[in-house]
Amino acid sequence: MIDYTIDWMPENGAELEANMNEAFEKIVEERERGISGYYFLPQDSRMIVEEVEATLLPTQTVQEADTVVVIGIGGSSLGAKALDGVLRSITPEAKRMVFLENPDPVEVSEKLESIDPDKSLFCIISKSGGTIETTTLYKIVLDRFGLRPESEHKERLFVITDEGSILHRYAEEHGIKSYFIPHNVGGRFSVLSAVGMVPLTLAGYKTCDILKGAQQIVKAFFDRQADHILQKGVFYAGHWQDYPMNVLFAYGSFLEDFAKWYVQLWGESLGKIDAQGERVGLTPLGHIGSVDQHSFLQLIMEGPRDKTVTFLKVEHFPTEITIPDISLKHIEKNDYINGHSLGELLDGECEATWESIRSQGVPTDGIVLDRISEENLGELILYYELLTSVAGATLGIDTYNQPGVELGKKILVKKFH
Template sequence: MIRQELFFDTKRPDADLYDRLAREARSGEVGYYRLPEDPQGVCDEIAAYIEKDDIKSCRTIVVVGIGGSSLGTKAIDRLLFHTSNRNKKRLLFLENVDPIEQQSIMKGLKLDESLFIIISKSGSTIETTSHFKYLLEHFNLSFEDERFKRQFVFITDSGSPLDRFGAKYGLKVFHIPHNVGGRFSVLSAVGLLPLALVGYDIKALLSGAKTLKDSFFAKNEDLMVKKAHYYATHAGQYPINVLFSYGSAFEEFNAWYVQLWAESLGKIDKNGERRGLTPVGLIGSVDQHSFLQLIIEGPKNKTVTMIKIEDFETDPKIPDISLPYLEKTDYINGHGFGELLGAQCDATMQSIVDQGVSVDRLVIERLDEKSAGYLIFYYELLTSLTGALLEVNTYDQPGVELGKQILKSKFS
């Protein structure tokens, strides 16, 4: 499904690192570890919901949420958009409160053809509730309107303000487990509902995650543990972690990774020291023509992870045409575009390794629901491991909360 390769030296992993995460999982304080087993039966609940005639008739799915409520869903949809399971429904996202973007998304939206998924773990995210209010006014909906109850669904924590609102007015509500943080929630209803609505096999997605989970807790993922140990123990020397993903389908995945890594690891540790690693997401081969120069000849303060797809399942050939004056490009004639991209990944990686930069690679056999679930869970586990080694609370975000308090004071 996915194999990992390390191109730097590091120590043999300490078995206690597996045990630390196992204890964390058993404690029940961190709930994302259990999501691959679908303990709440969310897949069956979703299957029943999307079979309703008024839901099946919706041609546009609008996710109203931000950060952990949207990035993971966007990532997986972009990774799998080319696959045969993807249906023709539009999947849109009302996230940022940028008025230009908002109005662009609103153009052409028809209430009776759209399903609006309001997602907020806390139930009171200011961007989400602001878009929600706008939608109510735009479509002239009252709380008692049957169209409101039919075309809107909520995903939130049980007992949150949004949950109580939904219960009062009879809306369908899916619950996020209390012990699952927003940026770790894509394998809950947060991601599973919209992904199922556009046709993906969400049980296969969870199955891919479970494959890695079982392997990890059987202590069979030494390369991942070595990588986390290297990142944590060399954080002062290599504070920047570059994810160089070869394929445009990874653009939204990179954005999800940036949030997960930055918001989880950028903390004050138990000794009062500022800790953190800075994530950078790049796309190959595009960023070979920009950021690569900095990696090769800039400060040696970065690690690099390459992601490569082995089988694109479609690979049109570069025509055997010789262009006058451009004959030096003929060496690639007759080869596939995917073959070229893979070779570029290999060549770029070798050039980085040759400069003494610490590099590892994830090789994905093909992009499908199982590999997407595996990849998501890989980065969640890697984040938990690295956070434990940095001795920070991987699952809170006090710095973000401070900004929210200041914002509120500006409007008071």
């Protein structure tokens, strides 16, 4: 269960209502016209999960593997990494996941050292099929481990891409098993497609439950039973010039990759040139509590009033530590925390920080998970995707493209020719 709260005072009722209705209608239209297809993933991806469970999990290759290597970058890795980061704590039996993303020779060398190819499954993920980082890292993996796709090695290779892409055609050439991403689902909205579901299912996560949680909020949203999403998205987009930055303050180190996933989703979707040719956009910032109270809180408290802050927290942790009843001489003032759990301290810090930021008139809101579960994470993913769509619809931009990244790709190719 997730509890959503919005702390700012509701604005003019009739106008807000009209803006919410307008955003809602746009999204219904986007869905009906197939402009974006992520709304259907919670249902459609069940087939993929069931197929992986029925045909791959029982094989000797998968059974004997202890590692799932994801070769992909950006939308092809961030989502699965975020889910692995959070769900690992309740799924200790899941196979280890290694993400080969950044073409950084130091990091890649270290990660390759840790991989035993005979006990690994490799997912090569690229929507377009031609992502330079991904195909390059794949070549390095083939070379380093002597993998020959034309041999029985192909049983440990899985390709996830758009149907008909150059990567799909490569896979067909060698008989490598391929899974497809719907054409109208962009990378940053694709974690609940084969992009996330195949590697996470191979690793042993309960992906069906992730989809179940996601489906619940899709249904609630389109039934107008989750209007808080509309309310928040319309507020953020309507005030983008007052509050150009949105901070996600997530309490728990395991949420670090989730915060990165949010930054990609929000930043790449909502920084655009609008229909009038104006540059508009909201800048996402991901921070982790309580660590970043010692880093970023001062700026939120006393710096310019240019940020909204969302607190994301979990009520009950799967692991707990009781703070021992030790009194350190001269530091007795801190004994008030003895006997409490470490999770209670973290939660207390979140509540105290939230209260102090709210007291400064900063628009705050909260997302409180009762516990870490597959359903909750699925819901959280879809919640943020819907919120992004609402904000984009209100801003009057194309939420789903990313034309600004093409120039750099062209310059790169020229540099090496």
